[in-house]
Amino acid sequence: MSTAGPLLQVEKLSKHYSVGSRGLFRRSGGTIRAVDDVSFHLRVGETLGLVGESGCGKTTTARSILHLVQPTGGTVRFEGEDILPVFAAGARPDVLRIRSRLQYVFQDPTLALNPRWTIGETLREPLRIHWPGRRDQWEARIAELLGLVGLEPQHAWRYPHEFSGGQRQRVGIARALAVEPRLLILDEPVSSLDISVRAQILNLLVSLQQRLGLGYLYISHDLASVRFVSSHVAVMYLGKLVEMAEVDAIFARPRHHYTRALLSAIPVPDPDSTQPRIALQGEVPSALRRPAGCPFHPRCPAARTVCREVEPRLEEDEFGHRLACHNPA
Amino acid sequence: MPSIPVSASSPPLLRAEGLVVHFHTRDGVVRAVDGVDFEVGRGETLGIVGESGSGKTISSLALLRLVPPPARIEAGRVLFEGEDLLALPETAMTRVRGRRISMIFQNPATSLNPILSVGAQLSEILVWHGMATKREAPERIAELLRLVGLTDPAARLRQYPHELSGGMRQRVGIARALLCDPSLVLADEPTTALDVTIQAQILDLLAELRARLGMSMVLVTHDMGVVARMADRITVMYAGRVCESGSARTIFHSPQHPYTRALLDSMPRLDRSYRSGGRQLLPAIAGRPPGLLNPPAGCRFAARCPEATAECRRVLPVQVAVGPDHMVACLRRGSQGMAA
Ligand SMILES: Nc1ncnc2c1ncn2[C@@H]1O[C@H](COP(=O)(O)OP(=O)(O)OP(=O)(O)O)[C@@H](O)[C@H]1O
Ligand SMILES: Nc1ncnc2c1ncn2[C@@H]1O[C@H](COP(=O)(O)OP(=O)(O)OP(=O)(O)O)[C@@H](O)[C@H]1O
Ligand code: SF4
Ligand code: SF4
Ligand SMILES: [Mg+2]
Ligand SMILES: [Mg+2]
Numbered sequence: 001m002s003t004a005g006p007l008l009q010v011e012k013l014s015k016h017y018s019v020g021s022r023g024l025f026r027r028s029g030g031t032i033r034a035v036d037d038v039s040f041h042l043r044v045g046e047t048l049g050l051v052g053e054s055g056c057g058k059t060t061t062a063r064s065i066l067h068l069v070q071p072t073g074g075t076v077r078f079e080g081e082d083i084l085p086v087f088a089a090g091a092r093p094d095v096l097r098i099r100s101r102l103q104y105v106f107q108d109p110t111l112a113l114n115p116r117w118t119i120g121e122t123l124r125e126p127l128r129i130h131w132p133g134r135r136d137q138w139e140a141r142i143a144e145l146l147g148l149v150g151l152e153p154q155h156a157w158r159y160p161h162e163f164s165g166g167q168r169q170r171v172g173i174a175r176a177l178a179v180e181p182r183l184l185i186l187d188e189p190v191s192s193l194d195i196s197v198r199a200q201i202l203n204l205l206v207s208l209q210q211r212l213g214l215g216y217l218y219i220s221h222d223l224a225s226v227r228f229v230s231s232h233v234a235v236m237y238l239g240k241l242v243e244m245a246e247v248d249a250i251f252a253r254p255r256h257h258y259t260r261a262l263l264s265a266i267p268v269p270d271p272d273s274t275q276p277r278i279a280l281q282g283e284v285p286s287a288l289r290r291p292a293g294c295p296f297h298p299r300c301p302a303a304r305t306v307c308r309e310v311e312p313r314l315e316e317d318e319f320g321h322r323l324a325c326h327n328p329a
Numbered sequence: 330m331p332s333i334p335v336s337a338s339s340p341p342l343l344r345a346e347g348l349v350v351h352f353h354t355r356d357g358v359v360r361a362v363d364g365v366d367f368e369v370g371r372g373e374t375l376g377i378v379g380e381s382g383s384g385k386t387i388s389s390l391a392l393l394r395l396v397p398p399p400a401r402i403e404a405g406r407v408l409f410e411g412e413d414l415l416a417l418p419e420t421a422m423t424r425v426r427g428r429r430i431s432m433i434f435q436n437p438a439t440s441l442n443p444i445l446s447v448g449a450q451l452s453e454i455l456v457w458h459g460m461a462t463k464r465e466a467p468e469r470i471a472e473l474l475r476l477v478g479l480t481d482p483a484a485r486l487r488q489y490p491h492e493l494s495g496g497m498r499q500r501v502g503i504a505r506a507l508l509c510d511p512s513l514v515l516a517d518e519p520t521t522a523l524d525v526t527i528q529a530q531i532l533d534l535l536a537e538l539r540a541r542l543g544m545s546m547v548l549v550t551h552d553m554g555v556v557a558r559m560a561d562r563i564t565v566m567y568a569g570r571v572c573e574s575g576s577a578r579t580i581f582h583s584p585q586h587p588y589t590r591a592l593l594d595s596m597p598r599l600d601r602s603y604r605s606g607g608r609q610l611l612p613a614i615a616g617r618p619p620g621l622l623n624p625p626a627g628c629r630f631a632a633r634c635p636e637a638t639a640e641c642r643r644v645l646p647v648q649v650a651v652g653p654d655h656m657v658a659c660l661r662r663g664s665q666g667m668a669a
Contacts (some may be wrong), residue, residue, distance in 0.1 A: 053524040053525065053526065054524050059639045074512065102341060116519050121492075146541040166617060175340075189385075194381050194382075194618065195380045195551055195553075195592065195595075195596065196380055196591075196592060196613075196614045196618070196633075197615070197617055198595075199351075199595040199596070199597070199611040199613035199614070200613045200614075200615070202597065203610045203613050204613055206608065206610060207610070210608065221525070223525075224596065224597040224598055224599045225597050225601055227597060227598070227599055227601070227602075227603065228597035228603050229610065231604070243416050246428065246508035246604075247604065248602050248604060248605065250665075251599065251600075251602075252602075261526060261601065262525060262526065265526045265528065266525055266554060266599055267529075267532065267552070267554030267555050267557060267558040268554055268557065268598075268599060268600060269553040269554045269556075269557045269581065269593065269598070270557055270580065270581055271557045271558075271577040271581055272582075273557065273558075275600075276531065279529065279530070279533065280526045280529070283494050283496050283497075283524075283526075283527060284526075323661065328436065
């Protein structure tokens with residue numbers, strides 16, 4: 001399956017916010033380059049894990065792909081089609097055609113579900129919108145969806161408050177799957193769940209992918225879960241992609257100094273761990289004051305003079321490992 | 330009363346016995362903490378782990394009698410430096426809180442007073458506890474701010490919490506907890522709100538301070554990685570009860586309780602490939618923790634436990650020693666039961 005053409009092709013995607021002289025950033029008007037010149041591909045059956053610390057632009061990348069915010073620049077091809085102009089033109093049938101194949105699962109299942117709708121009504125909504133001509137199939141599809149995510153048919157008559165967080169997240173996934181999408185964008189889908197329930201949802205995502213051949217863009221802070229679900233991983237820092245490779249290459253042989261520091265900062269569940277740690281000085285700089293040159297240079301243990309002056313380009317080696325660094329490990 | 334092995338060398342700094350905290354709600358009694366025992370040795374870090382709602386925070390607040398209404402401490406003893414804190418008059422408790430036992434909170438943004446400068450709020454605490462006069466305070470505070478790794482302490486004294494980053498605020502929160510040289514610090518998810526690279530800095534700082542100052546710590550967290558890094562001993566909670574306690578090594582390398590084992594097995598790991606040799610799934614625990622409004626009789630884990638028997642649904646297991654410094658509450662590991 002992974003030999004098929006790209007499902008999603010993101011090219012030079014950017015989203016910049018200008019922050020004026022009023023409000024929060026009063027003293028320092030300027031531009032936040034929340035997403036800056038980001039490019040990647042995702043094939044059918046693959047999962048791209050998108051990681052990086054708070055504010056690095058993961059959610060903005062997802063929302064730009066879906067045109068939930070208007071990108072400043074770049075193109076997004078989904079199943080070969082240039083979709084941003086379609087969203088921008090806003091013709092309902094075209095937008096629906098794409099949205100039905102490209103779905104978004106929100107972080108917090110509680111906020112994402114209408115509390116006054118039963119689970120059945122919640123699942124019927126996308127069918128009403130996208131499958132108006134297949135009314136006779138709706139009820140069967142709802143039962144099938146509940147089964148797919150490990151819920152019971154009678155759950156269709158219940159309300160969100162009667163469910164646990166894990167069950168609500170299952171409903172969120174069922175709704176996203178309702179009209180047979182090809183790609184799910186999952187933004188922190190397990191962060192709000194109890195630890196003993198996370199494994200159930202992670203397993204569910206992997207089995208659904210195997211059965212339905214879906215692609216996932218999986219956004220998370222939790223790098224252990226990223227290692228589990230992803231086939232590829234992209235690392236962002238201050239709006240830029242700094243490294244991208246196959247999952248085991250990223251975790252076993254990270255080459256960008258930020259990736260190495262990020263991975264080594266995560267405490268492993270073993271009291272005898274001798275995992276070497278790369279202590280980073282300082283904090284992530286404000287997105288408003290992104291350092292010149294390599295954005296990571298003020299914190300990088302391997303920085304050279306060139307790093308302060310020249311921004312490294314994201315380049316690909318013969319194994320498909322992409323890296324933006326003048327002096328990689 | 331369940332028995333806790335008294336360590337041969339010295340008595341623990343703090344020992345909680347039979348803690349019971351219930352919330353009296355309109356719907357009924359929520360048994361948030363229901364017979365919990367643990368102890369903290371001198372100079373030791375005890376990690377209390379467990380998933381959301383298992384009673385970690387309420388247990389640690391109970392040590393200082395700070396449980397929020399409608400919760401009430403129903404039973405138990407908290408033996409600390411020779412006294413039962415649950416039996417002290419309230420005036421004596423105010424001299425324990427913030428001075429002999431202090432707290433570091435999860436969210437430094439809400440636990441610091443937004444309208445006071447860093448210097449003013451720390452000074453207030455020092456003066457209130459009679460640890461320094463208003464004149465002496467700034468010097469002591471500047472010294473502590475330096476100790477927690479804040480540069481330019483004199484300038485920090487005049488800053489307000491919102492002018493600091495999350496990591497800097499948590500450093501101030503730690504400095505505040507250390508003001509009066511406490512013998513015990515309670516840290517509830519002190520790094521959960523922080524990014525991982527900042528979390529690593531704060532954990533390094535806590536480890537270094539502990540070694541330097543010899544204080545004891547109770548570290549409450551749901552992150553098994555954090556507890557593996559920081560704790561000498563670990564208490565695992567599930568649905569308001571303790572399942573297992575022991576040295577960090579014992580808990581991670583030879584856990585006995587079925588919940589501890591299942592939990593450790595079910596977590597994805599950073600240091601393991603899930604793709605080499607075919608796609609692997611996680612050994613997940615089915616179901617979810619029980620509600621505490623009407624918790625099931627018997628073992629709280631019975632509905633999800635692969636080893637459960639009919640007896641487990643009837644009898645509540647209490648902790649017994651299964652090895653040196655290793656206690657387990659499981660009927661299939663020799664626990665005595667308490668008739669429900
Ligand atoms: N509407 C907006 N106006 C101005 N700046 C914004 C806006 N939305 C996001 N940003 C900024 O864009 C940057 C990226 O934010 P984004 O939410 O994409 O980060 P993230 O990687 O998803 O973070 P987290 O892990 O915390 O969810 C941040 O610096 C954020 O402050
Ligand atoms: N205001 C309240 N009313 C009723 N029950 C409550 C209330 N606050 C807490 N509880 C109960 O107390 C139990 C223990 O809560 P506690 O905050 O100690 O959990 P925790 O282990 O610290 O969880 P977390 O990891 O989410 O912080 C919860 O299961 C909850 O049912
Ligand atoms: S480009 Fe230079 S500063 Fe940036 S990560 Fe590489 S070595 Fe470090
Ligand atoms: S007492 Fe029974 S149900 Fe509880 S953990 Fe032990 S075997 Fe499982
Ligand atoms: Mg986000
Ligand atoms: Mg808590």
